[in-house]
Amino acid sequence: MQDISLEKDVCVKDGGVNPWRGLWVAAECPDNKLNDIILELIAKGRILADKLDTHVTAILMGSDVSWAAETLIRHGADKVFVVEHPELAPFTEEVYSSVLAGLARRYRPEIILAGATLAGRAYIPRVATLLETGLTADCMDLDVNVEDRTLLQTRPGWGGNLFVTIACPTRRPQMATVRPHVFKKGQDDPRRHGETVFIRLEGEWFLHRVRVIESIKEKAVAENDLYGAKVVVVAGRGVENDKDMALVKELAEVLGGVVGGTRPVVDAGLLPEKLQVGQSGVSISPRLYIGIGVSGAVQHTAGIKGAGVIVAINKDPDAPIFGLSTYGLVGDFRDIVPELIRRIRHKNRRGG
C-alpha cells in the first residue's frame, strides 16, 4: 500500500503517443456506492488490457470509498488509486475532472474508460478537454488493435442508422464512455491480488465555482429497476392501448419481472421514456427477455445484447426478432399471453 500526494496543476504537457501505457477505469463513487457499470468496465478492461499485455487500474474517487478497492481488485483490477476526501461528496464536475486529469498527466494511461452515467457524461468530457484528447461517448462495444494499440470504440452514428467504430490514433489517452449493461461483470475472485495506492490531494483542489447547497434524491426510478431486472417483458408497437398494456404488465408481474417498451410504445405515451429499451433508451441484460409485438429493429435489439434467453411473441413469422430469439411464438399476443399467464400462475401455485 502506498501513499502519494498529488499537487494541482503540476502537469506534463505532451501530445505524443509514447510512452502512455495501461488501461484505466474511472470509478467515481460520489455516493460511496460501487455502480455495476464500474465492474462491467473492469471486466471488459481486463480483456482489452490482456490483449495489449498491459495492466488495469481503477481510479476510485469519493469521500469514503477505500472499502471498494478490494472489490475492484477481486473483479479484475491490478491496481487501485484511491482518491478519498470529504470534499469529494457531493459530486462536482470541476473537482472530479481535474483530479482525474491530474492523475492522467502524471501516470499517462493509454486508455481511460468511464461509465456513460449522469456523472460520467458530466465530467469525462471535461477530462478529455483538459488532456487535449478525443472522447467517444456512449459506446456500445470496445476492442483494441494490438498492432498500433488503438482503442476501437463502437457507437451508433449517422442518426442512429449505423454503428460506427471510432479510433483516436494520434492522441493519448484514448477515452470512451460506455453505456451501462452492455458488458457483463466479471467473476468475483477472492484469490486475486493487486496494489492499492492512496492519493493525497494537496493544494487548491477544492476551490471551484460550484457550491452544492442541497441535494434532493430522486425516488428510485423505474430505469434502475429495468437495469437490474432478471426478467424484462418488453411491449412493442403491437401493444396498442392500456388494455393491451395491462396484459403485458400482468405477465411481467407473474414472472417477478418489470416492463420495458420499444420507442413507438414510449412515443405513444403508453410507457414513460425511462422504460425505453434500445439504442436511444437503456441497455438491459436480463436473464429472460420477452418481446411482445416487437419486430426486432436493430435500434431496439442494440439494447438487449446482454440478454440471456430471448422469447419473441409476434404474429408475423418473418419478424426479424425471431432471428435472434431463443424461443419464438407466432400468433396474436392477445391469445398467447393470457394462456401463458394462466399456465405460469398454475405452476407458481404448485410451487414449480
Ligand SMILES: Cc1cc2nc3c(=O)[nH]c(=O)nc-3n(C[C@H](O)[C@H](O)[C@H](O)COP(=O)(O)OP(=O)(O)OC[C@H]3O[C@@H](n4cnc5c(N)ncnc54)[C@H](O)[C@@H]3O)c2cc1C
Ligand atoms: C436514431 C434512432 C434511434 C432509435 N432508438 C430506438 C430505441 O432506443 N429503442 C427502440 O425500440 N426503437 C428505437 N428506434 C426505432 C426503431 O427503428 C424501430 O422503429 C422500433 O424499434 C420498432 O418498434 P416495434 O418493434 O415496437 O414496432 P414495429 O417495428 O412496428 O413492430 C411491431 C411488431 O408487432 C407485431 N404485432 C402487431 N400486432 C401484433 C399482435 N396483435 N400480436 C403479435 N404481434 C403483433 C408486428 O408483426 C410487428 O412485427 C430508433 C430509431 C432511430 C432512427
